Amino acid sequence: MSITANPQVNGVDVPTLFATLDAVRAQNEIAAFRFRASNTWVRGTHSRSTYSGFFGAGQEMQHRHETVVESDHPEVLVGSDQAPTPVEYLLHAIAACLTAGIANVAAARGVELSKVSSTVEGDIDLLGILGLSDGSVRNGYEQIKVTLHVEGDADDATLRGIVEQSRRRSAVYDVLTQPTPVAIEVVTG
Amino acid sequence: MSITANPQVNGVDVPTLFATLDAVRAQNEIAAFRFRASNTWVRGTHSRSTYSGFFGAGQEMQHRHETVVESDHPEVLVGSDQAPTPVEYLLHAIAACLTAGIANVAAARGVELSKVSSTVEGDIDLLGILGLSDGSVRNGYEQIKVTLHVEGDADDATLRGIVEQSRRRSAVYDVLTQPTPVAIEVVTG
Numbered sequence: 001m002s003i004t005a006n007p008q009v010n011g012v013d014v015p016t017l018f019a020t021l022d023a024v025r026a027q028n029e030i031a032a033f034r035f036r037a038s039n040t041w042v043r044g045t046h047s048r049s050t051y052s053g054f055f056g057a058g059q060e061m062q063h064r065h066e067t068v069v070e071s072d073h074p075e076v077l078v079g080s081d082q083a084p085t086p087v088e089y090l091l092h093a094i095a096a097c098l099t100a101g102i103a104n105v106a107a108a109r110g111v112e113l114s115k116v117s118s119t120v121e122g123d124i125d126l127l128g129i130l131g132l133s134d135g136s137v138r139n140g141y142e143q144i145k146v147t148l149h150v151e152g153d154a155d156d157a158t159l160r161g162i163v164e165q166s167r168r169r170s171a172v173y174d175v176l177t178q179p180t181p182v183a184i185e186v187v188t189g
Numbered sequence: 190m191s192i193t194a195n196p197q198v199n200g201v202d203v204p205t206l207f208a209t210l211d212a213v214r215a216q217n218e219i220a221a222f223r224f225r226a227s228n229t230w231v232r233g234t235h236s237r238s239t240y241s242g243f244f245g246a247g248q249e250m251q252h253r254h255e256t257v258v259e260s261d262h263p264e265v266l267v268g269s270d271q272a273p274t275p276v277e278y279l280l281h282a283i284a285a286c287l288t289a290g291i292a293n294v295a296a297a298r299g300v301e302l303s304k305v306s307s308t309v310e311g312d313i314d315l316l317g318i319l320g321l322s323d324g325s326v327r328n329g330y331e332q333i334k335v336t337l338h339v340e341g342d343a344d345d346a347t348l349r350g351i352v353e354q355s356r357r358r359s360a361v362y363d364v365l366t367q368p369t370p371v372a373i374e375v376v377t378g
Contacts (some may be wrong), residue, residue, distance in 0.1 A: 010232070010233060011232035011233030011235070011269075012233050012234070012267065013267055016267050017267045020265075020266065020267055021319055021320075021321070024315065024316070024319055024321055025321055028316060028321070031314050031315040031316045031319065031321070032312070032314055032315075033312075033313050033314075033315055034310055034311065034312050034313075035274065035276055035277045035280060035310070035311045035313065036277075036280065036308060036309065036310050036311075037277060037280035037281045037284060037308070037309045038306070038307070038308050038309075039281065039284035039285060039288060039306065039307045039308075039309065040305075040306045041288050041291075041292065041302070041304070041305035041306065043199070043200035043292075044199060044200030044201050044289075044292055045201070045288075045289035045292055045293060046200070046289075047284070047285045047288040047289065047305075049280070049281040049284055049285065051273040051277055051281075054263070054277075056263065056265055056266075056315075057265045061263065061265065063263065063270055063273065064264075064270040064271070067272055067273050069258060069273075069278075069281050070285075071281070071282075071285035071286075071289065072289070073289055074243070074245065074250065074252065075253075076209075076245055076246045076250065077209065077245075078201065078202055078205050078206045078209055078293075079289070080200075081252055081253040082253070083256055084240040084252065084256050085224065086281075086282045086283070086285040086286035086289065086360070086361050087224055087282065087286070087360050087361060087364070088224045088225075088226060088240055088243075089258075089278045089279075089281055089282040089285070090278075090279065090282050090361065090364060091224060091225065091226035091238070092226045092228065092238040092240075092258050092260070092275075092278055093260075093275045093276065093278040093279050093282070094275070094371060095226060095228035095236070095238055096228060096236045096238065096259075096260035096275040096278070097260075097275035097276070098373070099228060099230050099234075099236040100233075100234035100235075100236065100260065100261070100262055100268070100275065102230075103230065103232075103233055103234055104234060104267075113230070115230070115378070116229075116230035116236075117227070117228065117229045117230065118227070118228045119225060119226070119227050119228075120225065120226045120227075120228065121223055121224070121225050122223065122224045122225075123221070123222070123223050124222050124223075124224065124360060125220050125221055125222075126213065126220040126221075126222055126245075127213070127217060127220045128358075128360070128363075129358045129359070129360050130210055130213055130220065130358075131358060132210070132213055132214055132217070132220070138363055138367065139358060139359060139360045139362070139363035140360045140361065140362075140363030140364035140367065140369055141360070141364055141369050142370075143369070143370045143371075143372065144369060144370070144371045144372070145371075145372045145374065146371065146372065146373045146374070147374045147376065148373060148374065148375050148376065149376045149377075149378060150375060150376070150377050150378075151377065151378040156377045159375070159377045160375050160377065163373065163375050167373055169317075169318045169319075169320060169328060170318070170328060171275070171276050171313060171317070171318050171328045171329045171330070172275050172276060172279065172329065173328070173329075173371060174317075174327055174328035174329030175276070175279060175329035175330055175365060176364060176365075176369045176371050177368055177369060177370070177371050178327065178329065178368060179366055179367060179368060180329055180330050180332070180333060180365045180366060181331075181332045181333070181366070182283060182332075182333045182334075182335065182362060182365050182366050183332065183333070183334045183335065184287070184335045184337060184352065184356055185334065185335070185336045185337065186337050186339060186348070186349050186352050187336065187337065187338045187339070188338075188339050188340065188345045188348045188349065189304065189338060189339070189340040
């Protein structure tokens with residue numbers, strides 16, 4: 001479990017990871033990031049978002065490549081099911097955030113992972129969004145359950161500790177479990 | 190603004206939309222849905238999620254096609270930038286959810302839309318997730334801002350009313366702005 005022999009652990013460049021932490025510690029303002037997505041309605045409940053750039057480390061940056069993702073509603077909800085629903089993207093977000101954190105934390109602790117996989121389930125009662133509830137049913141997920149399978153060259157307690165540290169530092173976990181202000185500005189044409 | 194001449198408004202089959210509402214009103218239990226994603230770690234902070242099926246309307250269902258999405262961290266955060274970050278998927282989710290709602294609500298109100306587009310920005314101070322804050326900086330977005338451009342055959346007030354109704358019924362808006370329980374179960378191997 002030493003990190004000195006090979007600085008790359010789990011595909012994470014550990015010396016650069018620690019150097020990055022030092023750089024941010026020395027200059028807190030480079031930690032201010034602004035992420036963005038641009039969405040365009042296609043038809044019905046089908047829309048498409050594009051990711052290209054973001055602001056971070058004090059400057060405007062471009063992703064290595066542009067990514068396009070789509071959403072739609074399923075046919076049983078009168079959509080055309082061209083893509084996953086918007087709420088399904090929340091499930092990817094929490095899985096990917098926890099998994100990235102697990103890889104980073106494990107690398108920082110010198111633990112080589114051999115497998116991280118997860119299934120995420122989100123329970124939602126559509127009486128809320130359909131306006132058929134008396135107010136007792138919320139619009140969003142009642143609960144989200146993440147089941148993580150983690151394997152690596154460490155014991156059960158160490159692996160669980162890595163997952164717990166990832167959860168404690170997860171941006172998506174925080175947004176889902178704590179209120180996040182969402183401002184909506186409308187321009188009509 | 191009549192919906193009787195053509196039941197398809199904005200690509201939304203309005204009679205089927207109202208029939209679906211009636212069906213759920215008559216049998217509330219078909220409104221219980223469970224969405225799922227399966228995620229697999231690739232390397233470093235890079236992972237991949239797959240969407241194939243979900244439970245809804247009392248039965249197991251398959252999406253019309255399987256969708257794969259990926260996430261990574263940017264290079265400035267010691268990732269390999271193979272895909273958008275996990276938090277960027279939250280921005281797509283809110284844009285797509287509001288947009289689908291706008292199309293549905295407009296159709297139900299007989300308003301033909303000619304354009305819906307949006308940009309979503311999420312501000313995050315990475316001092317939180319990097320563990321460099323004294324506790325005053327949260328891990329997630331400090332705020333999310335959605336700027337929506339909506340055009341259609343209705344006046345400004347009507348279009349704004351449609352957006353507001355979409356917000357009121359948005360599942361993603363609810364998950365972001367209100368606490369949602371996230372349970373994490375860990376299996377080690």
